[in-house]
Amino acid sequence: MKALAEAGANILDEAAGQKNTDFEALKTMAASEHWSIIASEVQFGKCLSTTIKSAVYLATWRGLKVVAKTVKDVRASGLNTRRQHQESESTVQIARDELLHEIRTLSTLRHPDLVLFLGASLDTETCFFLTEYMEGGDVETYMRSNRVKTNTKEFKPPYHVSLSWFLSTARALAFLHGCARPIIHRDLKPLNLLLTKGLDLKVTDFGLSKIMRPKLLDRSGTDASPAPLMSGGVGTYRYMAPEVVRYEQYTDRIDIYAFALIMYYIASGRACCMCSFC
Structure with a gap:
């Protein structure tokens, strides 16, 4: 038991040492x-x-x-x-x-x-x-405050505003997923879509994002790299893809799933239902 405890302590010390090394590397990057x-x-x-x-x-x-x-x-x-x-x-x-x-x-x-x-x-x-600083706040608050102002349960922004938001989000995801090392946001939701004073939209909050290994494409253009280990249950349940809820393997398609639910919410004025994924 003593040896086991010492081994566990060594693993924790090594992990802490790695974090310190990563932090120092980040500080060096910030300076350079x-x-x-x-x-x-x-x-x-x-x-x-x-x-x-x-x-x-x-x-x-x-x-x-x-x-x-x-x-x-x-x-x-x-x-x-x-x-x-x-x-x-x-x-x-x-x-x-x-x-x-x-x-x-x-x-x-x-x-x-x-x-x-x-x-x-x-x-x-x-x-x-x-x-x-994004003066317009987030999309969730914008939708909620306008429901109060218009005294309706299903406020929908003007069509040209909604379309602009959809295009901005799509461009952001295309950029993230198309990086040399693709990035999965993993927490895309209205609260993480911020607005300028003129209601232009930008994506924020990368605290839960996942940076993937570079893609290895075969002759047909298919990604032949092995599937990485992914953490399940990450994000916000209302906008979480079924495979994430079930702790199954997933890809950047989970961001597209969340994006579809966001488009439904904005276009219809109704929050998506909480379905059973089990």
């Missing part, structure tokens, strides 16, 4: 590619939204209105039992890993239909990154 941000130059304003693991703030950086995303520290929420403390520590670590993954992914992407990444601060205990 000139997207490292000095934390003292950023003034945080009101909190725009929070999830279990992250918080998004309106901020100012060098006179520019931006959005800052950081880890939400659940350890400060008043939890005091030993088990709750351990769970909160685990949640913070997972949230930090997801944030660093999102920074690593966004720093390599540039496309008109993706929210613009401006840089990140990695030199303080609380890491954060900055993106452009």
